[in-house]
Amino acid sequence: QVQLQQSGPGLVKPSQTLSLTCAISGDRVSSNSAAWSWIRQSPSRGLEWLGRTFYRSEWYNDYAVSVKSRITINPDTSKNQLSLQLNSVTPEDTAVYYCARGWGFDSWGQGTLVTVSS
Amino acid sequence: EIVLTQSPGTLSLSPGERATLSCRASQSVRNNNIAWHQQKPGQAPRFLMSGASSRATGIPDRFSGSGSGTDFTLTISRLEPEDFAVYYCHQYGSIPYTFGQGTKLEI
Numbered sequence: 001q002v003q004l005q006q007s008g009p010g011l012v013k014p015s016q017t018l019s020l021t022c023a024i025s026g027d028r029v030s031s032n033s034a035a036w037s038w039i040r041q042s043p044s045r046g047l048e049w050l051g052r053t054f055y056r057s058e059w060y061n062d063y064a065v066s067v068k069s070r071i072t073i074n075p076d077t078s079k080n081q082l083s084l085q086l087n088s089v090t091p092e093d094t095a096v097y098y099c100a101r102g103w104g105f106d107s108w109g110q111g112t113l114v115t116v117s118s
Numbered sequence: 119e120i121v122l123t124q125s126p127g128t129l130s131l132s133p134g135e136r137a138t139l140s141c142r143a144s145q146s147v148r149n150n151n152i153a154w155h156q157q158k159p160g161q162a163p164r165f166l167m168s169g170a171s172s173r174a175t176g177i178p179d180r181f182s183g184s185g186s187g188t189d190f191t192l193t194i195s196r197l198e199p200e201d202f203a204v205y206y207c208h209q210y211g212s213i214p215y216t217f218g219q220g221t222k223l224e225i
Contacts (some may be wrong), residue, residue: 037215047163047206047217064214103210104153104168111162 002026004099004109012093012116018086022099022109029075029082030055034101038073038084041111042095053082089116120144120209124218132225137194139221141207145188148211152190154183157220158203166192168210199225 008020020038027034035054041047051063053073063071072085086093094116099109121144131137141152150170155163167173170190171183180195194201202225207218 046219047208049215049217052215062213098162103151103215104165105155105163105208105210106165106168106174108162108165 002101002107004101004107006097006099006109006112008112008114010113010115012089012114013118014090014116015088018084018089018093018097018114018116020084020097020099020112020114021081022083023079023081024101025080027101028077029053029080030077032056035103036073036075036082037100037105038082039098039100039105040093040095041098044092045095048095050084050086091116119214120147120212120216122207122209122216122218124205124207124221126221127219128222128224130224131197133197133199135197137192137197137201137223139192139194139205139223141185141190141192141218143188143190143209147188147190147209150186150190151209151211152183152185153208153210154192155206155208156201156203157206163206166205194223197223 003025005023012018037052038050051073053061070087074083096111096113101107123142125140152170153168154166157163167183182193204220204222206220
């Protein structure tokens with residue numbers, strides 16, 4: 001059974017960097033049959049896919065256009081986790097952030113409420 | 119980007135009744151790559167099914183999915199009290215992945 005455990009700060013100041021981690025158990029971040037995404041949810045935007053990473057002999061990333069210039073998703077094979085970095089945040093980035101597995105998102109992290117405020 | 123429109127926005131039913139939730143895509147979804155998720159207040163979404171109709175492990179058979187191309191349906195045959203929640207469809211046929219705005223199923 002796959003479990004995703006998220007961690008990271010719940011408060012980030014405007015213009016700073018949002019950083020979250022998703023620890024994976026029951027699967028490998030480097031699996032050749034999996035992909036790993038970050039998704040956020042807010043009242044104004046609903047559920048919004050931010051990007052994904054996956055390994056097929058080499059690492060690939062895809063990002064949503066809305067955040068492409070500010071986002072980095074990195075795998076950490078030594079810790080079997082993935083990370084999210086979102087730069088230059090504004091109050092509009094306030095949301096609950098989730099990590100999820102696969103294309104159909106068959107496993108979700110517990111969610112992290114991140115508030116962007118000074 | 120594929121826009122998913124769910125209807126109705128809110129569905130008011132009673133336990134034991136049948137619920138039919140619709141998800142319409144702005145263009146054909148490749149390989150019918152539609153998933154459905156259930157979300158209760160304060161919780162992460164819960165995966166129900168993918169491939170439009172393949173239920174996840176542990177999901178009761180009163181949940182069924184159908185559809186192809188641009189029109190997809192989630193049916194709950196006989197509502198149980200624990201089924202009242204918000205339901206989202208999501209397409210993973212093309213990047214960027216997108217979600218519908220949700221259907222709230224209320225008692």
